Amino acid sequence: MMEQNYIIDHKSIHQVHPRTMSGSVRYCNRCVLVKPDRAHHCSICARCVLKMDHHCPWVNNCVCFYNYKFFMLFLGYALLYCLFIMATCLPSFIRFWKMYQEYKYAHCDRMIEKGSVSKICMEMINGDFGNAATTGRYHVVFAFFVALMFAISLGSLFGYHCYLVMNNRTTLEAFRAPMFRGGADKNGFSIGAFNNFKEVFGNSPNLWLVPVFTSFGDGIVYPTPSQEEESESLLSSERWERWGERARPFDERESSSFDEL
Numbered sequence: 001m002m003e004q005n006y007i008i009d010h011k012s013i014h015q016v017h018p019r020t021m022s023g024s025v026r027y028c029n030r031c032v033l034v035k036p037d038r039a040h041h042c043s044i045c046a047r048c049v050l051k052m053d054h055h056c057p058w059v060n061n062c063v064c065f066y067n068y069k070f071f072m073l074f075l076g077y078a079l080l081y082c083l084f085i086m087a088t089c090l091p092s093f094i095r096f097w098k099m100y101q102e103y104k105y106a107h108c109d110r111m112i113e114k115g116s117v118s119k120i121c122m123e124m125i126n127g128d129f130g131n132a133a134t135t136g137r138y139h140v141v142f143a144f145f146v147a148l149m150f151a152i153s154l155g156s157l158f159g160y161h162c163y164l165v166m167n168n169r170t171t172l173e174a175f176r177a178p179m180f181r182g183g184a185d186k187n188g189f190s191i192g193a194f195n196n197f198k199e200v201f202g203n204s205p206n207l208w209l210v211p212v213f214t215s216f217g218d219g220i221v222y223p224t225p226s227q228e229e230e231s232e233s234l235l236s237s238e239r240w241e242r243w244g245e246r247a248r249p250f251d252e253r254e255s256s257s258f259d260e261l
């Protein structure tokens with residue numbers, strides 16, 4: 001009865017599209033409520049999260065409807081910062097690498113015997129290769145490789161999430177396509193690449209790169225390509241008419257396996 005009253009009180013906003021494998025509405029046993037579209041229960045946050053993408057340990061929070069734009073900007077700006085560090089360290093890295101290669105393969109003494117002492121070799125002979133200034137270049141080389149490592153990982157993650165944004169999917173939906181009345185459809189929420197982008201970043205290009213919330217919607221109802229055909233109010237669902245107050249509007253066995261998603 002409590003679930004039905006909850007739906008009646010919110011009948012104007014609950015147009016639920018995704019279903020369980022059995023075709024019933026998705027219900028969270030832990031939060032004791034019907035899951036809105038694209039919402040999933042996070043076992044770490046201990047609550048249902050709107051448009052949950054994943055739980056990120058780096059920010060100690062769920063990446064979801066309210067902070068997905070900020071997460072994308074975080075990845076993009078962090079990647080640019082790593083590329084900036086690599087660009088500033090590159091000249092010192094190249095110089096250090098040339099000195100190291102000449103020291104390793106030419107051995108300076110052999111070059112002296114041949115009378116072909118280079119400027120770099122003279123710096124090694126004079127102790128420049130091991131003095132404090134050169135020791136500082138070790139830190140530059142270390143910073144270059146650390147920035148390179150993070151740039152590769154951030155670039156891969158940022159590129160993957162750009163793909164998800166353009167296709168209007170979450171990480172969970174990419175691994176398991178949402179189930180609709182007509183079956184599973186990985187593109188069930190895709191309304192075109194540019195519209196998908198604006199759903200996350202908003203309609204104003206001036207605010208796309210600014211960390212302010214501009215995403216469309218309320219996190220509960222999402223447009224679908226075939227919204228008119230698939231839209232069904234829970235208040236008028238046949239399951240309410242068939243079960244009434246005798247049972248919950250979901251299959252306990254089927255929904256329990258999806259409760260963690």
